Amino acid sequence: MAESLAPTEVPLVGDFSQPTTDSALSGVRVGVITFPGTLDDRDAARAVTLAGGTAVPLWHDSTDLQDVDAVVVPGGFSYGDYLRAGAIAAKAPIMEKVIEAANSDAALPVLGICNGFQVLTETHLLPGSMIKNDHRKFICRDQVLRIDNNETAWTSDFEKGQEIVVPLKNQDGQYVADAETLEELEAEGRVVFRYVGVNPNGSRNDIAGIANKRGNVVGLMPHPEHAVEPGFGPDSSGSGDVALRGGADGLGVFTSVLNKLVSAR
Numbered sequence: 001m002a003e004s005l006a007p008t009e010v011p012l013v014g015d016f017s018q019p020t021t022d023s024a025l026s027g028v029r030v031g032v033i034t035f036p037g038t039l040d041d042r043d044a045a046r047a048v049t050l051a052g053g054t055a056v057p058l059w060h061d062s063t064d065l066q067d068v069d070a071v072v073v074p075g076g077f078s079y080g081d082y083l084r085a086g087a088i089a090a091k092a093p094i095m096e097k098v099i100e101a102a103n104s105d106a107a108l109p110v111l112g113i114c115n116g117f118q119v120l121t122e123t124h125l126l127p128g129s130m131i132k133n134d135h136r137k138f139i140c141r142d143q144v145l146r147i148d149n150n151e152t153a154w155t156s157d158f159e160k161g162q163e164i165v166v167p168l169k170n171q172d173g174q175y176v177a178d179a180e181t182l183e184e185l186e187a188e189g190r191v192v193f194r195y196v197g198v199n200p201n202g203s204r205n206d207i208a209g210i211a212n213k214r215g216n217v218v219g220l221m222p223h224p225e226h227a228v229e230p231g232f233g234p235d236s237s238g239s240g241d242v243a244l245r246g247g248a249d250g251l252g253v254f255t256s257v258l259n260k261l262v263s264a265r
C-alpha cells in the first residue's frame with residue numbers, strides 16, 4: 001500500500017538552499033503560507049532566499065508558526081476564490097495565528113501579495129476590499145509602481161518616490177474603500193505602492209498597496225516576488241528590448257524586511 005502523506009507533511013517542492021554570504025540575514029526565518037490553490041509560494045520562497053533569508057513553508061491548516069520572524073501570504077487562487085477571493089483562506093487555522101502575531105506587541109511583519117492582499121483585507125488586518133477589475137477581465141502586464149511610503153517593514157530599502165516595475169496578474173484587483181478610510185490612509189501615509197502611468201483595474205486613488213497603522217502589515221496587488229532575478233523579470237528600462245531586461249526591482253521588498261529584522265536584533 002502506498003505510504004500516506006498527511007497534509008501537514010506536504011513539502012514545498014524546490015531547492016531554496018541558495019548560498020548566502022551573510023549569516024545574520026540567513027538567520028531570519030520568513031514563513032511562506034500554502035493554501036489549497038496557492039500558486040506563488042515557490043516564487044515567494046525563492047525571493048526570500050535570493051534576498052539572503054531562510055524560507056519556512058507554512059501549511060494552511062497548521063497552527064504552528066514555527067518561530068518565523070515574518071510571514072508572506074502569497075498569490076494564487078486560495079480555495080478556488082470561492083465565495084470571494086481570500087474569504088475562505090482568511091478563516092484558515094494558520095491565519096488565526098498570523099492575525100494574533102501581527103497584532104501583538106512584537107508586530108510580526110506580514111506581507112500579502114495579490115491573493116495574499118485579498119486574504120489580508122478579508123482578515124481585516126488591512127482595511128478596504130478587493131473587487132473585480134473595472135474592465136471585468138483578467139489582466140497580466142508589467143506594471144510601474146511608485147513607493148510612496150518607505151518606512152514600512154517591507155519597503156525600507158527603497159527611496160521614497162522610487163519607481164519600480166513588477167508583474168501584475170489578477171481578476172479581482174480593484175481596491176475599494178469608503179471615503180473615510182481612503183482619507184485616513186492618505187492622511188497617515190499608508191498608501192505604500194501607487195500605480196503609475198496606467199491604473200490597471202480602477203483602484204481608488206491609484207492604490208496598488210497599503211499598510212496597517214504600525215507598518216508591519218503590507219498588502220499589494222502586483223507581484224514583487226516575480227521580479228527578483230536580473231534577466232527574468234519585467235523590462236524596467238521601458239525600451240521593450242529583451243536584452244535590457246533588468247527585472248530585479250521586487251527584491252527590495254524582501255531585503256527590506258530582512259535588514260530591518262537584523263538591525264532590530
Ligand SMILES: NC(=O)CC[C@H](N)C(=O)O
Pocket residue numbers: 074075076077078081085113114115116169170171172173
Ligand atoms: N495572481 C493572483 O494572486 C490572483 C489573485 C486573485 N485570485 C485574482 O485573480 O484576483
